[in-house]
Amino acid sequence: MKMNKRNYPAFTVLVSMLFLTTISVAHADEGLGLGVKAGTLGGGIELSASIIDNIRIRGGFNYFTYSFDSTISDIKYDFETDFNSLSVVLDWHPFGNSFYLSGGAYFNNNSISVEGRVDENIIPSQLSQLASISNLASISGDVEFQPVAPYAGLGWRSNNSEPGWGVALDLGVLFQGAPDVTNLRINAPVDVNSIADVRSYLAEQEEEIEDDLSAFQFYPVASLMLTYNF
Secondary structure (H helix, E strand, O other): OOOOHHHHHHHHHHHHHHHHHHHHHHHHOOOEEEEEEEEOOEEEEEEEEEEEOOEEEEEEEEEEOOEEEEEEOOEEEEEEEEEEEEEEEEEEOOOOOOEEEEEEEEEEOOEEEEEEEOOOOOOOHHHHHHHHHHHHOEEEEEEEOOOEEEEEEEEEEOOOOOOEEEEEEEEEEEEOOOOEEEEEEEEOOOOOOOOHHHHHHHHHHHHHHHHHOHHHHEEEEEEEEEEEEO
16 A cells, blocks of 8 residues: 655544544444445445434545556556545434435545556657667656545445444545646656657646546445444
8 A cells, every 4th residue: 555755644644633533422422333345445444423413423444456558649558546545424314314415525545556658669759769669668657636535425324323233335426636647757778758858748648648537536436334333
């Protein structure tokens, strides 16, 4: 699991706040619950507590990694996600039953690594310097998202306030912002990244990769959770 250095202080603060908040509400109310879930954000765990009638707070952690590929401007890119996030969500049961509406935020350390190969048969003019060593050259970089992502959703929980085992279903959207490509560079036996034409080409690739991954801006969240209330 990768932690960006720029996000580490905020991550530490948020973890501490979540821990202290959950502990305080757990002491204030007997409706403490634990959950294990799986879904579009991967596997995760949650700690929850009822704070007032029909309002429940949840704090959780999710982790997920998977790979996919896409061809952009005749370059085949391999993408590998590293999704890990910490969530703080409030659930409101407007009818006092199992149905609830959710709102909150995810501390979002989601990222995607990028690796591409230049086709030796299709060398862009900006990379003509690499024609003789194209089989040894690659393009790599990272894709990041905004560190705090708002969340909105709805769900159903079989045992909102009753002790014992239950199940819960979450459906929602994570607004994690437009993808931001960083550190995109050519990896080759000779460093060509300072050449103006190469920098211009990489800038174009950054824009095209961000456009190709634009769907990640509004990430669908669906999860099924096994819960236990004490």
